[in-house]
Amino acid sequence: MRLAFLPLLIIALFAPTERPEGASGEAAVTLIRAGTLLDGRSGPPRHDQAIVVRGQRIEAVGDASSTRVPAGAAIIDLSSSTVLPGLVDSHTHVFLQGEDPKEGGYDAQLLMAPLALRAVRAAVSARRALEQGFTTIRDVETEGAGYGDVGIKEAIEKGYIPGPRMLVVTRAISTTGGYPLEGYAPEVDVPKGAQLVDGPVEARKAAREQLDHGADWIKVYMTHRSWVDAKGGLVSQPTLTVEELKAIVDEAHGWQRKVACHAYGGEGLHRALDGGCDSIEHGLDLDDAAVAQMVRQGTWYCPTLGVYYEGWAPEGTPAGRRDRKRAEVHGPSFQKALKAGVRIVFGTDVGGFSWSEPIAAEFSRMVELGMSPAAALRSATSVPAEMLGLAGQVGVVAPGAYADVVAVRGDPLKDVKELERVGFVMKDGVTFKNELAKPGP
Secondary structure: OOOOOHHHHHOOOOOOOOOOEOOOOOEOEEEEEEEEEOOOOOOOOEEEEEEEEEOOEEEEEEEOOOOOOOOOOEEEEEEEEEEEEOEEEEEEOOOOOOOOHHHOHHHHHHHOOOHHHHHHHHHHHHHHHHHOOEEEEEEOOOOOOOOHHHHHHHHHHOOOOOOOEEEEOOOOEEEOOOOOOOOOOOOOOOOOOOEEEOOHHHHHHHHHHHHHOOOOEEEEEOEEEEEEOOOOOEEEEEOOOHHHHHHHHHHHHHOOOEEEEEEEEHHHHHHHHHOOOOEEEEEEEOOHHHHHHHHHHOOEEEOOOHHHHOOOOOOOOHHHHHHHHHHHHHHHHHHHHHHHOOEEOOOOOEOOOOOOOOOOHHHHHHHHOOOOHHHHHHOOOHHHHHHOOOEOOEOOOOOOOEOOEEEEOOOOOOOHHHHHOOOEEEEOOEEEEEOOOEEOO
16 A cells, blocks of 8 residues: 555654755755765765755865855855765665564564554654665665555655655565465464565566556565574575566566565575576675676675674574574675675665664674775765666765765774764755754855
8 A cells, every 4th residue: 555645644743855945946055165075986085175066966076275166155064074975775674663572573563553653653764864874775675564665755755754865665575485474373364574476477467566656676585484404504495486586577677677686595595696686685695606696697785784693582592593693604605795896785674673773883894894994885875876776876976966965073984983973964955964064154
């Protein structure tokens, strides 16, 4: 169900976001003075820069000493800060809240929470992403909330609520036996967190339905349950067949859309690659053949490291052994992909953990495992922009790009944790958060 009523539900909670306009109705002009600029590309830091913003777009970037201040421009002084592009999180779930098992966990979301409540909570999650400096997100399924992500996206675009630019996947696709809710009596029909299909015809039809209802990407679950086998290895249950996935990929690509595949490892991972997926989500247990195929095919990798280091089941239990094994194999898989040159994008799986936690903590995990701070930053700026089909539009501070600009006090290339302390956020030329700058005269 599309949440067409969403704006009416949450308009009382959030002030509308207005487009910047001058007194005559023309696009407003702002000049940002940047002490240090990291433009999101591979170039070195630039100092004493000026960024001219006109309306929603960046008009010019250059040395502050030689940049003319446009007539009537508002001035934002970030000369004591590091300025960089708005960040991109390529794996979020605004309809999840890091559900506490003591409060019913995941099942309670689908069985007890009204859609109106879930929509309002999702709106709060979207705001939380923006206030942390994430001006673009790829939200990878609503977990039983239908096409609610399309409603959240529309509410943001129309200015009813503040939030990041969203690319949405709507319901996601898996197979019978391939997604919760599970464990109930077979006589009881319970909702499922994804759209379930069996066979290439149903798979193609599901993709068509989701694309027709506003999906920017299609997400497919290529693995489901995982456990540790008698030999101590991580085993993940495969779901869709190669033929089923190929039908989905063919349909999505025909609409000029892409397919993200949740895949931990093993047979399901190889089916995902053989079926032509565009991105591997999580990829906990990448073998050498899979890494080589990802490089050869240009497959993107969104590892979502941090979420697998918390919330473990008790040690010694089957679930506890599984959780610890996931973390054990995930780091080496990331390092293997990094060394081989796989295209890696920043993603957190936030919603799988609470939105109250710092989203940017993922950067530290990536750096701890061998990625340079500069590469980690690019994985959340210009690199995902390419994956999302927004190269030159987001993830860079450059003429023609959307005026998505954030700032921190320190140098994230020396301490990547600075990205957990974003103090200035501008999206589409509108200043949403300002703890660092004082408007100039």
